[in-house]
Amino acid sequence: MPAVSPSSTDGPACTETSPLPDFVVALEAKLAVYLEPEQIARVRHAYRVADAAHTGQTRKSGEPYITHPVAVAGILADLRMDVEALCAAILHDALEDTALPREVIEADFGSDVAELVDGVTKLDRLKFRDRQEAAAESFRKMLLAMARDLRVILIKLSDRLHNMRTLDSMAVEARRRIARETLEIYAPIAQRLGMNRIKAELQDLGFRALYPYRHAVISRRIRTQPVMRREAMAKIEAQLAQKLANEGLTFRLVGRVKAPWSIYTKMRQDHKSFAQVMDVFGFRVVVQTVAQCYHALGAAHALYKPVDGRFRDFIAIPKANGYQSLHTVLFGPYGAPIEVQLRTEEMDLIAERGIAAHWGYKEGGQSPNSAQSRAHAWITGLLDSQQVAASSLEFIDNVKVDLFPDEVYLFSPRGDIFALPRHATVLDFAYSVHTDVGNHAVAARVDKKLVPLRTPLQSGQTVEIITAPSAAPQPGWLEFVASSKARTAIRAQLKHLEHEDAVELGHRMLDRALDALDHPFDRLPPARLEKYLAEQRYRRFEDLLADIALGNRIPSQVALALTEEGSAPVAEAVPREKILISGTERAVITFAACCHPIPGDEIMGYHTAGKGVVVHRMECPNIPEFRKSPERWVAIDWDRDVQGDYRVGLRIEVINRPGVLAQVAAAIAERNSNIESVEYQNRDVQASVMDFGIEVKNRVHLADVIRRVRRLGVVNGVQRI
Structure with missing residues (x-):
């Protein structure tokens, strides 16, 4: 193989005949046990290229930098990894820390080695808000590369292991940061991939660096x-x-x-x-x-x-x-x-x-039960997480959730085995079967007994999921799932449903704004609509409707622009019909904390940028202020079938005696109302005033609660706040 020219590296070229240092000779002795001579020659050439590229660079310890990548290759040699992984290990820092271009690596060693090196390379050249986000984004990229070739993670784990072995030369703060990252991410990954020897050493070295005194005492x-x-x-x-x-x-x-x-x-x-x-x-x-x-x-x-x-x-x-x-x-x-x-x-x-173990990369396919196949399946699941994660930090949180050291093993009614993280619930099992099964799950039979979705599972149980076509994920589901696959699928579906709700509400708001101008939507020229979308840089009509619902566009102003009646005053575009809400609209309808509207109240909507329509009671003290912006006023009312529980405030004056709070709470609970908060406003010898935050279904339910509380002999008065 030709030597690398000086122009492609940071230092002078290294000849193929120059004597090898002892640490390279030791590496070749390991390789001779299981590699052919021509393969060892490829590894030797990789050393020559890397040595030339890293010329003049040293580690914190003062050693030549090239000793690190060769040591990483030595760890992989102990695992009996193939020649491509060994070459990539020796070159793994060249793209990041030297001027050696990827094209040279690809020309000399092939595209597979170049891909491996690129997969391990960190993203230090990009700009991030902080070190934490940079590390998270680097890890995200590494996992994407792992999906293409599992050898990326083996190189990365070996790289981390050698860095941990030589951590003493780092500053104290850097040692602690690297050790914590090792214990939280890399040691669990090694365990998840079954590499117990590397996992054990990473844990021991991480423990010693993070808590040196505790490590010394226990040892x-x-x-x-x-x-x-x-x-x-x-x-x-x-x-x-x-x-x-x-x-x-x-x-x-x-x-x-x-x-x-x-x-x-x-x-x-x-x-x-x-x-x-x-x-x-x-x-x-x-x-x-x-x-x-x-x-x-x-x-x-x-x-x-x-x-x-x-x-x-x-x-x-x-x-x-x-x-x-x-x-x-x-x-x-x-x-x-x-x-x-x-x-x-x-x-x-x-x-x-x-x-x-028994690395079979070149065998062209693995059995479904091989360690490589299981690892690929796990990484594929992580890729689903990264596609919907809002940020790299959210993605790495998903990964941490999935790195449980223990699993529970469950059976489907057909006898299929599913491995789930410790503390997994019925809902985790549903999503492990299929995303659609999880999205439409309503209950389950565990060992033939009917149980709710939040029920924790134990190894050996047989689980049958019950679904309903009308069922959909709820935000509360995120509180009791343990697997990253379930968490990711729920978040993705909630975002999808929120977008659908925003599009529907936006359409209703635009329809009423156009009707107020005596220009129904079905009479709107398609060319005019396309022109407006292009002018405002919307890719789809649905994106405009969602923006209207979220308060980023005023429907009356959009209606005027679409009908080319821009000279008409906005205040004239007053919708003639009210928009009916059911309370199930996600992310686009919120209920004001200043007046806590509930079904049955006379209400109005105020269009707020980023929040959508905020619902207020007509008795709300802020209404006069809202009337100053008539273009943001939204005429709304309650639909016939309103679902859910709504927060409302009650101010209750009671006689000050022991046990009075328990009596009031029992009376509220007796009428099937949940208490969210209790706060004392005034308290003296004779009487106390308490503010309760409770949940009710509508005004009739609230009246029932108030009547029950007023019947208590210790209550002097009740009023809604």
Whole structure:
């Protein structure tokens, strides 16, 4: 391969025959175990190109910068990644930090390597409001690249791992920021992709950088375990090994010691002491076949009694990241539980390396159950999130929601298995089946029992979703869903419904404004409408109608412009018919907090930019001010069928005695009204005045509540505010 010319790099060209430094020789020794000589030569050429590009650059530690990308390639070599991923790892900072153009990388190494390098490159050249948004946008871009090629995330995780290993040279504030990002995003991603070895090291390094004192204390306690515990663990291991050998099994038995981060999070989440967390013995049994896993499980249960309800079969039902193993907890001989994991050698490899194990990128397609296929499915789901997310920060929040360490495993009535995040509800399950099923869900049967949508689910349950064509997502749904797919779908559908409502209301408002000019909409020349839309830069008529409903355009002024009667005064365009509202119009109809209108009240609408139509009572003290802008006045009234609960204020004067608040609250609740707020206005020895914010359906409901409250012997008076 030709050497890179000096003009394409920041420094002098490197010849293909110059001696290699020790760290590159060490990398090639790793590669020689599983790569062909010509492939190693490609990696060596990538080093030459990157070394020339990074000439003169150093890391914070003072080392030549090229040591970092070579170290990243070394981490990938431990995972036995292919030659393209290795070349991209060595070149991964070249686009961002040097003058080396993408065209040179593509010409020398091919489009796949260039795509990988571009996918890992951060967006530092773009301008963002702050560092947080820049990091979020960079992460968003990386996930998009992951959807095209999963090797992007493997390079990024290896890059992050080496940065964490060399974090001590950074300033304290930078260390803490990078460590927090590692613990919140990159370690969970590694776990989600089944890469437990990298996940564990990222967590340990992140914990040490973020909380150095806590890490040091817990690590010291682990190293200085009491002699009694070490002897107990050795005795249990010997008994377990003897039992497995007596069963004729070929096995590998490993005692597991909890990591500092795992101990710290368990202490914090479960409010346990160090001694309580450490009072668990852990072992891993690795055998040859799946049948031997169940054989070894029986042997372990014969040696020590199992704890009821603590057995998990991740071989029959793998985790979403492809992890497979049998988990059981046994009653130990010293009163402490014994956690045992049983798996095959292949399962152990996948548990350590995740999607990098048996990398099959060149095999041309994966089975539906492979780790790569599951990872692609997860990333595809994240892409749905980013398409409707309002910002990069909202998108990264969606990703965090989806990075749960634990899942619940559920069944459809046909026996299909669904993995959902911990704390998932029936509604999460509905959206995991299909977005349309979630959008029209009304209830469900869980193990054949009828339950509401907000019901939390547990592993092993069978869930059947009940739908209705007329059902639609509600804003309150966002409060009890746990998966990013459900959250994203609900937000997208709500935006769609809000736009539909805005278009419908805008059409009604424009129709009435045109009728007031004796120029109905159906008599409007299409050419005139098209000309107006072009002048105002609207792509579609629906966009104009939505703008009218949201208060960004005055309907009377639009009507005058469309009829070319611009000389007529705006005040003359007074609609003859009122617009009827049902209360279900989303985002375009709001109810004023100054007077709290409810169905049955005489009302008017005031057109407010960005808010749409704000509904006020005709008795509202602000009405005289609104009359100064007649063009914004909207003639509205209640429709016959009005749905929902509406807030209203009550001022109640009561005798000041113990228990009076409870009596009033009980009376309001007795009439099926929810109390939203209570506030004391005046309080003296004899009497108190309290303001209640309650929800009612209409004026009849409000009158019923007031009558019930007035009948209380402790109430002196009630009035609406």
